[in-house]
Amino acid sequence: MKIGKPKSKRVPVRLRHKIEKASAAKQRKARKQAKKNPEWRSKVKKDPGIPNLFPYKDKILQEIEEKRRLKEEENARRRELARAGNIGNDTTADAELEAGDELDEEDLQDFGSDNEGSMEVDDSNPMAALLASAQARAAKFEHRKEADEDAMDEDEEEDFADFEDEDEEGTSSIAVRKDSSRRAFDKVYKQVVDSADVVLYVLDARDPQGTRSKEVEQEVMAADGGSKRLIFVLNKIDLIPPTVLKSWLNFLRRSFPTLPLRASKPAPNANTFDHKELTIKGTSEILFKALKTFADSKQLKRSIKVGIIGYPNVGKSSVINALTSRLGGRTGVAPVGAEAGVTTSLREVKLDNKLKLLDSPGIVFPNxxxxxxxxxxxxxxxxxxxxxxxxxxxxxxxxxxxxxxxxxxxxxxxxxxxxxxxxxxxxxxxxxxxxxxxxxxxxxxxxxxxxxxxxxxxxxxxxxxxxxxDGRIQGWTDPPKVTVAPASSTAPKPVSTGLIGDQKEIVKEWAAEFKLDGLWGDDAATGGVDAMETS
The missing domain is CATH 1.10.1580.10 (Conserved Hypothetical Protein Ylqf; Chain: A; domain 2)
Incomplete structure (x- = not known):
C-alpha cells in the first residue's frame, strides 16, 4: 500500500527544451559527418531494374523495346503529315494576313525583308505559318502602341521634353528629382495649407531670403478668404551672431510676425554663437505659448491645426520634436537627418487637445x-x-x-x-x-x-x-537695406502688389492674437513696419 502524495511524472519545460536542443545539436553533427563521409550515397533510390533470376525478364524487355519502336514510328508519321500539309497552312496564313490584319504597306515590306530566311525554309519547317502569323500580329501591336504614345497629354509631353533637355546639359539627377517628386509634394503642400489654421514658415537663419518665397506667402494669405495666419520661424539661429539675428528679425517683422528658434543641438565641432536666453527650451516654449494663445482665443470645439512648410533641411521636423519634447513627450516623434529628403509624406502630430502639427516634406518653392x-x-x-x-x-x-x-x-x-x-x-x-x-x-x-x-x-x-x-564653416547673409520714405513726402503711396491688405495692420493684429507684443519690447513686434522694404 502506497503512502503519501503520488509523485507527478511531468517533465519540467526547462528539461524538455534541453532535450530538444541536445537532439537538434546531435542531428546537426550527424549531418556534418555524413557530408564528410566518402561513402555518401544519395537519398534518391535508383531503379534496380529487372533481376536476372526473374523468369519472364526476356519477355518484359521485348515489350519495352516494342513500345519504343511504335513510338518512333508514330513520331515519324506525324512529321510526314505535317510536311505534306505545310503548303496548305501557308495559303491559310496568307489569307489571314490579307483579311484580318490591318497593317501598313511599309510594315509588310519590312516584315517580308526581315523574314526572308524563315520563309524560304517552309518546306522543312512545319511551324513557319504559325511563326509568320505571330510576327505579323506583333508588328500590329507595336503599330498600335506607337499610336497610343502619340496620343499622350500635352502636359506629359512637356514634362518629358524638360527631362530630355536637362539630360543633355548634364543636370539630369537633380532635375529628375525636382520634377518627378514635385507633383506629389505639391499635393501634400497644398493639403497642409488648406487644412491648417496657422502656417509656420520655417526659414534658415543663415539665408532667410534664399529660403523664402513671396508666391507662397501670397497663396497662404489668399487661402480660405484670408483667414489663415502665417508666422515666420527663423531656425538655426545659433549659426549667426546676435547682431545679425537682430537685424534679420527687424527686417522680417515688417512682413509677418517672426519668432527665433533653436530646434535642435548643433552638429559636432560646429562653430556656434551664444544667444543667452534664446535656448532650445526657451524658444520652443515661446512658440508653444504663442500657438496656445491663438488656439484659446478662437474657442473652437475642434483642435487648431498648425502646418509647417519650408525648404528641405531647414528643420521642420526638428521644430515638431522641440515642441513635443518641451511638453515632456517622447523625443524623435518626427524623423530628422542632416541630409535633405528625410520627410517624404504628410505627418500629423498631436500636441494636446487644442493643437495638432502637420509636418510636410520640403519643397523648393518658386522664387x-x-x-x-x-x-x-x-x-x-x-x-x-x-x-x-x-x-x-x-x-x-x-x-x-x-x-x-x-x-x-x-x-x-x-x-x-x-x-x-x-x-x-x-x-x-x-x-x-x-x-x-x-x-x-x-x-x-x-x-x-x-x-x-x-x-x-x-x-x-x-x-x-x-x-x-553642419555649421563648421561660418557664413551668413545680411538683410537687404530698407529705405524709409519721409513723412512729409507728397508723392503718392506705391500700391502694394504683393500681400493682401495693409501689411502694417496685419502684423499688428496678428502679433496681438499670438501675444507677441511684450516679447521684444513695445514696438519690436511690428519692427518699425512703417518703413516698408523696397528691395
Whole structure:
C-alpha cells in the first residue's frame, strides 16, 4: 500500500527544451559527418531494374523495346503529315494576313525583308505559318502602341521634353528629382495649407531670403478668404551672431510676425554663437505659448491645426520634436537627418487637445527674384548651399564651392576664418579662378587623394559642402537695406502688389492674437513696419 502524495511524472519545460536542443545539436553533427563521409550515397533510390533470376525478364524487355519502336514510328508519321500539309497552312496564313490584319504597306515590306530566311525554309519547317502569323500580329501591336504614345497629354509631353533637355546639359539627377517628386509634394503642400489654421514658415537663419518665397506667402494669405495666419520661424539661429539675428528679425517683422528658434543641438565641432536666453527650451516654449494663445482665443470645439512648410533641411521636423519634447513627450516623434529628403509624406502630430502639427516634406518653392536672373548652374549651386539637395544627387559640387567662396570673400573676416579652419596658405589665382587652388589645398589637408597622390577635387568639394551644412564653416547673409520714405513726402503711396491688405495692420493684429507684443519690447513686434522694404 502506497503512502503519501503520488509523485507527478511531468517533465519540467526547462528539461524538455534541453532535450530538444541536445537532439537538434546531435542531428546537426550527424549531418556534418555524413557530408564528410566518402561513402555518401544519395537519398534518391535508383531503379534496380529487372533481376536476372526473374523468369519472364526476356519477355518484359521485348515489350519495352516494342513500345519504343511504335513510338518512333508514330513520331515519324506525324512529321510526314505535317510536311505534306505545310503548303496548305501557308495559303491559310496568307489569307489571314490579307483579311484580318490591318497593317501598313511599309510594315509588310519590312516584315517580308526581315523574314526572308524563315520563309524560304517552309518546306522543312512545319511551324513557319504559325511563326509568320505571330510576327505579323506583333508588328500590329507595336503599330498600335506607337499610336497610343502619340496620343499622350500635352502636359506629359512637356514634362518629358524638360527631362530630355536637362539630360543633355548634364543636370539630369537633380532635375529628375525636382520634377518627378514635385507633383506629389505639391499635393501634400497644398493639403497642409488648406487644412491648417496657422502656417509656420520655417526659414534658415543663415539665408532667410534664399529660403523664402513671396508666391507662397501670397497663396497662404489668399487661402480660405484670408483667414489663415502665417508666422515666420527663423531656425538655426545659433549659426549667426546676435547682431545679425537682430537685424534679420527687424527686417522680417515688417512682413509677418517672426519668432527665433533653436530646434535642435548643433552638429559636432560646429562653430556656434551664444544667444543667452534664446535656448532650445526657451524658444520652443515661446512658440508653444504663442500657438496656445491663438488656439484659446478662437474657442473652437475642434483642435487648431498648425502646418509647417519650408525648404528641405531647414528643420521642420526638428521644430515638431522641440515642441513635443518641451511638453515632456517622447523625443524623435518626427524623423530628422542632416541630409535633405528625410520627410517624404504628410505627418500629423498631436500636441494636446487644442493643437495638432502637420509636418510636410520640403519643397523648393518658386522664387521669381532668384530664378529669373540666375542661370541653371548658379541656381543649382544655390540650392546645394541651402542644403536642399541630398549629397547623393550632387553631380558637381565645384560650382557650389565657387559660390560659397564668392560670398565669403565679401567679408574679409569670414574668409580668414575659412582659411584658418582648413589651415590653408594664401590662395593662388589662375585665370581669375581661386576655387581650383582652394580645392587642391583642401584635398591635400584632408587626405582626399587619388592614385599617385593626385588631389580628388570632387571629394574635396563634397567635404567643403558637408562642413558648410553642419555649421563648421561660418557664413551668413545680411538683410537687404530698407529705405524709409519721409513723412512729409507728397508723392503718392506705391500700391502694394504683393500681400493682401495693409501689411502694417496685419502684423499688428496678428502679433496681438499670438501675444507677441511684450516679447521684444513695445514696438519690436511690428519692427518699425512703417518703413516698408523696397528691395
Amino acid at each position: 521669381t527674384t532668384e530664378g529669373s536672373k540666375a542661370s541653371k548652374i548658379e541656381e543649382k549651386a544655390r540650392l546645394i548651399l541651402l542644403n536642399a539637395v541630398p549629397p547623393r544627387e550632387i553631380d558637381d559640387p565645384a560650382p557650389a564651392v565657387n559660390l560659397l567662396l564668392r560670398r565669403l570673400s565679401a567679408s574679409p573676416d569670414l574668409f580668414s576664418k575659412l582659411m584658418d579652419f582648413y589651415s590653408l596658405p594664401p590662395l593662388h589665382t589662375i585665370d581669375g579662378d581661386t576655387t581650383t587652388d582652394f580645392l587642391v589645398q583642401v584635398a591635400r589637408k584632408r587626405g582626399r587623394l587619388g592614385k599617385g597622390g593626385v588631389p580628388n577635387l570632387h571629394s574635396a568639394a563634397q567635404t567643403v559642402i558637408t562642413d558648410w551644412r
